[in-house]
Amino acid sequence: MNKIKLLENAEKLGIGKYSRHVLLCTGPSCCTEKEGLEAWEELKKQIKEQGLTSGDNACYRTKVGCLRLCESGPIATVYPEGVWYANLSKQNIEAFVKSHLVNDTPLEDLVIAKNPLPKV
Numbered sequence: 001m002n003k004i005k006l007l008e009n010a011e012k013l014g015i016g017k018y019s020r021h022v023l024l025c026t027g028p029s030c031c032t033e034k035e036g037l038e039a040w041e042e043l044k045k046q047i048k049e050q051g052l053t054s055g056d057n058a059c060y061r062t063k064v065g066c067l068r069l070c071e072s073g074p075i076a077t078v079y080p081e082g083v084w085y086a087n088l089s090k091q092n093i094e095a096f097v098k099s100h101l102v103n104d105t106p107l108e109d110l111v112i113a114k115n116p117l118p119k120v
């Protein structure tokens, strides 16, 4: 393990400064890979456009291969709240980012489950 390199990478990515983490599944079982990747590109764009790459509402985002629900995707989850979303398609990403990530209000129409994690 190259700890120095890892620490450099973590610093470069701003790890330690985020208040949220979005994990977005890009399929292929809950949605097609095309739908998943379109949603992913829109998520990156909206996070940047809404000023969420740094500051109090800074949000880390990760593209994942499966969140195990495998239906009606793209599936996503947002931590630390533990809010799970379905149908987080490209068309729904902007509304999701503005509502949940900017205004702290989950987009209830697309929420399918909640599993908040305890604070540490």
Ligand code: FES
Binding pocket: 025, 026, 027, 028, 029, 030, 031, 065, 066, 067, 068, 069, 070, 071, 073, 075
């Ligand atoms: S492939 Fe997306 S949840 Fe399983």
